[in-house]
Amino acid sequence: MAAKPFASSADLDAKEQTLEVLADGVYALTAEGDPNVGAIEGEDFLVCFEALATPVAARRWLAKLREHTDKPIRYLVLSHYHAVRVLGAAAFGADVIVSTEQTRRLIAERGRQDWESEYGRMPRLFEEPASIPGLTWPSLTFTDSLTIQLGGQRGELQLRYVGRGHTEGDLVAWLPRSGILFAGDLVESQAALYTGDAFHFDWASGTLDNVKALGAEQLVGGRGAIARGRDEVDAAVEQTRDFLLTMQQTVGDAYKRGGTLREAFAATHAALAPKYGRWPIFEHCLPFDVQRLWDEFHGVERPIIWTAERDRQVWDELQG
Known part of the structure; x- marks a missing residue:
């Protein structure tokens, strides 16, 4: 059997981007499983949510946004530190770039x-x-x-740290007036999870409970379709939880019986693939997901820093 191409290195097809208006002055851009981004209008300014991977990529999103509003960007909110979410920030010309303090420390560290x-x-x-x-x-x-x-009658935007999850510092952006939540990668709707920098046990319990307790009517996850209505929002939260709990079960079983990392990966793949295997980035993410959870079972509290060299080592062991 031929080795699988490394991560998403063979995924070269352009994805169709769709700008959706969620409410008056609230926008989201989805792209067939690529990272989602958003924007919220204030009375005389904009708040943008996420920055994409490069300024050039971000400018394509901003060109679509400018078809709806020409207000200046005052705030750029970053849900967490991952490169595909933050490195396009220069395109926005924002007065203020906002993150959690935990995310600022992670940028410095890794x-x-x-x-x-x-x-x-x-x-x-x-x-x-x-x-x-x-x-x-x-x-x-x-x-x-x-x-x-x-400002005006637009209410407020609440940025909240809801607990350790996808990373140590993820935030969500909550519009209580319209019931819209930008959840970042703490929730994926019809897309697989990346958990290589995660805190699996916190995420699957208290953190997702905190997200669900907001009672959102629309949810924009990190990737995938927008969830509309409480049923779809709750389904997206519970799909995320199910993915995490299934991983905990299969990796935990391998660890408890003295199995190997490869055995844990094979069992996890077999358990998740029937439900999630066709969703975006499933094959890409799973080796890194299992490695991080394996580390957690071995008492590694904080994620080991991923490097290009470590990526290849883990991939070759589990997917090569």
Whole structure:
């Protein structure tokens, strides 16, 4: 059997981008399983959510957004530190770049390595990588919550840290007036999870409980379709939880019986593939997901930093 191409290196087909208006002045861009982004209008300014992987890629999104509004971008909100979410920030010209304090620390600790790792894994997303001026640094951070008053009759945007999950520092952006939640990669709707930097046990329990308790009527996850209505929102949250719990069961069983990492991966793949195997980035992510959870079972509290070299080592062991 031929070895599988590394991560998403063979995924070179362009994805169709769709801008959707979720409510008056609330926008989301989806792209067939590529990273989702969004924007919220204030009375006389914009808040953008996520930055994509390069300024060139971000400008394509902004061109679509400018068909609906010409308000200046005051805030750019970053849900977490991963390169495909932050390195396009220069295109926005935002007055303020916002993240959690935890995310700022992660950029300092591992931002450069993550950039090199993600570029190797997903080269198609890095449209004209030479346009990236350097690491993206937030200019405003918070630990638990931050509220942005949108002005006029637009209410407020609440940025919240809801617990460790996809990374140590993910935030969500919540519009209580319209019941719309931008969940970042804490929730995926009809897309597989990347958990290589995750805290699987916190995420599957308290963190997702906190997300669900907001009672969103529409949810924009990190990838995949927009969930509309409480039933679809709850289904997206529970799909995310099911993926995590299935991994915990299969990897945990291999660990408890003294099995190997390869055995844990094979069991996890067999358990997840019937339901999730055709969803975006499933094959790409699973080796890194299993490695991180295996580390957690072995007492590694914080994720080991991914490098291009470590990526290849894990891939060759589990998927090569």
